[in-house]
Amino acid sequence: MTEVYLSLGSNLGDRRKNLKLALREISRLPRTRIWKTSSIYKTGPILPPVSPTQPDYLNQAAGIETQLAPPVLLGRLLEIEKKLGRVRGRKNAPRIIDIDIVYYGREILAQKGLAIPHPRAAERRFVLKPLSELAPQFLDPVHQKTVTELLKSAPPGQKIRKLPVSLNRIKKGKKVRS
Numbered sequence: 001m002t003e004v005y006l007s008l009g010s011n012l013g014d015r016r017k018n019l020k021l022a023l024r025e026i027s028r029l030p031r032t033r034i035w036k037t038s039s040i041y042k043t044g045p046i047l048p049p050v051s052p053t054q055p056d057y058l059n060q061a062a063g064i065e066t067q068l069a070p071p072v073l074l075g076r077l078l079e080i081e082k083k084l085g086r087v088r089g090r091k092n093a094p095r096i097i098d099i100d101i102v103y104y105g106r107e108i109l110a111q112k113g114l115a116i117p118h119p120r121a122a123e124r125r126f127v128l129k130p131l132s133e134l135a136p137q138f139l140d141p142v143h144q145k146t147v148t149e150l151l152k153s154a155p156p157g158q159k160i161r162k163l164p165v166s167l168n169r170i171k172k173g174k175k176v177r178s
Helices: 015-027 070-083 125-134 147-153
Strands: 002-010 032-037 041-043 057-066 098-104 109-111 114-116 160-162
Touching: 002 015, 002 125, 015 032, 015 057, 015 070, 041 125, 057 125, 070 098, 070 114, 098 114, 098 125, 125 147, 125 160
Parallel strands: none
Antiparallel strands: 002 057, 002 098, 032 057, 041 057, 041 160, 109 114
16 A cells, blocks of 8 residues: 545535545545545635636645555546546636645656646645645655645745634545455
């Protein structure tokens, strides 16, 4: 089993419900289990220079263990996004759900459509802050800094606020399905 860290975000519809549904679907993946989820954070969107305003995101991190290979896991996560109503459009557009693989063990991969670690994770507080709850000492294999160190050096200015109620009520230690 490989330890994997995911970043989830939603800024359309019932954002809490979208995160909860995504986690439920992830927990149903074969040979995969969720071992922990972070609190939920409210963050402002990253807007392109010419973009209409959009709602704030709710973001969360999930720690999973899986036997699925990175491309297979990515494919299954994209299926979950589609099942929950995600329509891919322009970059940084509003979305019902977004699920990114941030880290897959200590692997460094660069394939068409798949980059691990996530290429922009080190500069995104909305990824690093929730992840710091789960793995503050995880060493980024590219930057050779811990998640905590990356968070401290992330660009300032992005508003992020921890919400009082989290969705980390997922059954921890769910049995691995084959």
